[in-house]
Amino acid sequence: MRPVTQAARTRPAPIPDAANEDLREAGDAPSPMDQGDAAEAPSYDLIELLFFAYRDFxxxxxxxxxxxGFGRAHHRVLHFVDRHPGLTIAELLDILRITKQSLNRVLKELIEQGYIAQRTGTSDRRHRLLTCTPDGRALAQRLAGVQGERVRRALAEAGPALRDPASRFLLAMIEPEERPAVSRLIAGGGPDSKVKP
Structure with missing residues (x-):
């Protein structure tokens, strides 16, 4: 943990937008000098909404x-292997951005318990191609089902006009140079059409 500097100790905490509105109504709004440049202020409301949406998602x-007895790492592996049968370990590492050591532990458990199968590549025997077993596919589909239902409920509540703007917003949250590859991956390109996300 980083030590707290004297400047950090004396700097006032930012006031959330809702609190600022209450203060403005009461005539005690902080001056622009106290708040700094509004263009640089973090969007706390959206940051926190993303946090809570992800928490419940x-x-x-x-x-x-x-x-x-699985965790989120198992879920991510199952999800992408189910969506892209024949995925190589190198491609999965590129997608997940985790270390080979972290992936090996999770992958070993999924293989030993019969949720993922691996076979040697035909064009390059050094490649190990990953696929879900019937049990792995059933579990991946069950997990995607509950998350899909939450997304459908949220879109129904927010209105159908939100789907495209929501997709564009989430894509815009991704680093610009990564967006084309992520878009192709999401569109369901097969193992031969994959590029590094």
Whole structure:
């Protein structure tokens, strides 16, 4: 943990937008000098909404994964291997951005428990191609089902006009140079059409 500097100790905490509105109504709004440049102020409301949305988005599959003694890393591996049968370990590492050591532990458990199968590549025997077994596919589909249902409920509540703007917003949150590859991956390109996300 980083030590707290004197400047950090004396700097006032930013006031959330809702609190600023209450203060403005009361006539005690902080001056622009106190708040700094509004263009540089973090969007705390959106940051926190993303945090809470993600928390609840992963809570449903977390409960299912606990039944199997699995965690979120297992879920991510199952998801992408199910979506892209024949994925290589190198491609999976590129997608997940984790170390080979971290992936090996999770992958070993999924293989030993019969959720993922691996076979040697035909064009390059050094490649290990990953596919879900029927049990792995069923689990991946069950996890995607609860998350898909949450997304459908949210879109229905927010209105159908939000789907495209929401997709564009989430894509814009991704680093610009990564967006084309992520878009292709999401579109379901097969193993031969994959590029590094």
């Amino acid at each position: 992963v809570a449903d599959p977390d409960r299912i994964l606990a039944e199997y």
